[in-house]
Amino acid sequence: MYARRRRRYFALMTLCLLLFVGAWAFVRLWSVPLAIAMCVVAAAIPPVAAVVANRRGPDGRWWGEGPPG
DSSP: OHHHHHHHHHHHHHHHHHHHHHHHHTGGGTOHHHHHHHHHHHHHHHHHHHHHHHOOOTTOOOTTOOOOO
């Protein structure tokens, strides 16, 4: 369960970095407004990635909860 959340987090953060780098390395040569839009989307990804990484699964325990049962 933990490994799946970690993979999703790293995938989202990799997408974020690719959007930032791609926007200002390549896309800005053709369209600055599109590069800015890509950066806005990339800026919205880290909070979503944090929520994904910290989401509790159906069988996961949360802080302060005792053992199941």
